[in-house]
Amino acid sequence: SYVLTQAPSVSVAPGKTARITCVGDNIGTYSVHWYQQRPGQAPVLVIYYDSARPSGIPERLSGSNSGNMATLTISRVEAGDEADYYCQVWDSSSYHWVFGGGTKLTVL
Amino acid sequence: QVQLQEAGPGLVKPSETLSLTCAVSGASLNSATYYWNWIRQPPGKGLEWIGFFYFSGGPRYNSSLASRVTISADMSQNHFSLKLTAVTPADTAVYYCAREEVGRAFDSWGQGTLVTVSS
Numbered sequence: 738s739y740v741l742t743q744a745p746s747v748s749v750a751p752g753k754t755a756r757i758t759c760v761g762d763n764i765g766t767y768s769v770h771w772y773q774q775r776p777g778q779a780p781v782l783v784i785y786y787d788s789a790r791p792s793g794i795p796e797r798l799s800g801s802n803s804g805n806m807a808t809l810t811i812s813r814v815e816a817g818d819e820a821d822y823y824c825q826v827w828d829s830s831s832y833h834w835v836f837g838g839g840t841k842l843t844v845l
Numbered sequence: 846q847v848q849l850q851e852a853g854p855g856l857v858k859p860s861e862t863l864s865l866t867c868a869v870s871g872a873s874l875n876s877a878t879y880y881w882n883w884i885r886q887p888p889g890k891g892l893e894w895i896g897f898f899y900f901s902g903g904p905r906y907n908s909s910l911a912s913r914v915t916i917s918a919d920m921s922q923n924h925f926s927l928k929l930t931a932v933t934p935a936d937t938a939v940y941y942c943a944r945e946e947v948g949r950a951f952d953s954w955g956q957g958t959l960v961t962v963s964s
Contacts, residue, residue, distance in 0.1 A: 738908075770950035772892075779941055779957050780892065785950040823892055825950065832905060834882070834894040 739828040741837035748843045755811040757840045759824030762805060767826040769807040771800060774821045774839075783822075784809060811842070819844045847871035849942050849955035857936075857962050863929040867942030867955055874918045874925060877901045880945040883916060883927045885938040886957075893938075897945065898925050932962045 742760040749755040759769060769787050772780035782791055784800040787807065797812045811818055824837040853865035867881070874881060883895040896906035896916050904916045910929070918925040929936060939959050943951040 772951070779954040780951070781954070782950050782952050785952075791952065825892075831908065833907060836892040836894065839891040 738831050738833065739826065739835050741824055741826065741835055743822075743824060743837040743840045745838070746841045746843065748845055749811075749814050750845045751814055751816065753814055755814050755818070755842055757809040757811070757822050757842065759807040759809075759837050760805055761807075761826065764805055764807050764826065765803045767802075767828075769800065769802050770825045771809045772823045772825065773818075774823065776820075780823065814842075814844055816844050818842060847944055847953045849944065849953060851940060851942055851955045851958040853940075853958060853960070855959060855961060857932055857960060858964050859933055859962055860931055863927070863932050863936060863960055863962070865927045865940055865942075865958065865960070866924050867926070868922075868924045869944075870923070872944065874898070874923055875900045875920050878947055880947060881916075881918065881925045882943045882945055882951060884941045884943055884951075885936075886941070887935075887938045895927065895929075895940075934962050936960070937962045 771784035773783045774780040783794050787802040788800040799810045801808050821839045823839045828835050848870045850868045857863045880897040880899045882897040898904050898916045898918045906914045913930045915928040939957040941957045942955045944953040
């Protein structure tokens with residue numbers, strides 16, 4: 738089955754840019770979705786179809802996807818961005834949703 | 846605005862059946878526009894997709910759980926259900942229900958409910 742790999746943690750200072758990656762075989766041929774999960778809360782969709790933002794999600798969050806890597810970029814990081822972030826794709830070969838293992842973003 | 850709310854026992858004994866419901870308001874389960882999903886998250890770990898119910902196509906399950914899982918819907922009550930048989934402590938997790946617009950992502954989630962498997 739399809740596997741998505743995320744780094745367990747990323748740290749960034751306030752005001753800087755955080756890049757959270759999601760690695761998968763030819764992931765560029767998939768549509769990637771990203772979720773933010775703050776402690777004790779349900780996940781929230783922040784990016785869908787690689788780079789689209791749902792209403793209410795700030796423009797500071799952006800996504801890209803090419804080759805074997807998808808990336809969630811958070812510009813001008815704020816304390817409130819501290820959360821776990823998960824990537825997700827639909828694996829049509831197994832007819833499964835697949836999540837990455839998640840990346841914990843720490844704001845220093 | 847759609848809302849989803851999970852409900853069910855917080856404690857289940859090993860070898861028994863875990864049963865949860867997800868009440869949906871603001872959207873109809875018999876719409877061909879949406880899939881209705883269950884996802885779980887063991888304490889301190891990541892997300893695992895369990896399966897979905899789709900009005901126009903029936904259920905689909907994660908193959909790793911398929912032998913133990915049933916997802917069904919009650920259209921009259923506008924809720925959908927999860928049953929997981931023969932549970933073990935490894936099934937201890939927060940269980941979420943979520944709506945998926947066909948071909949897109951999980952745009953609405955319930956708050957989640959913790960189910961502990963213990964004697």
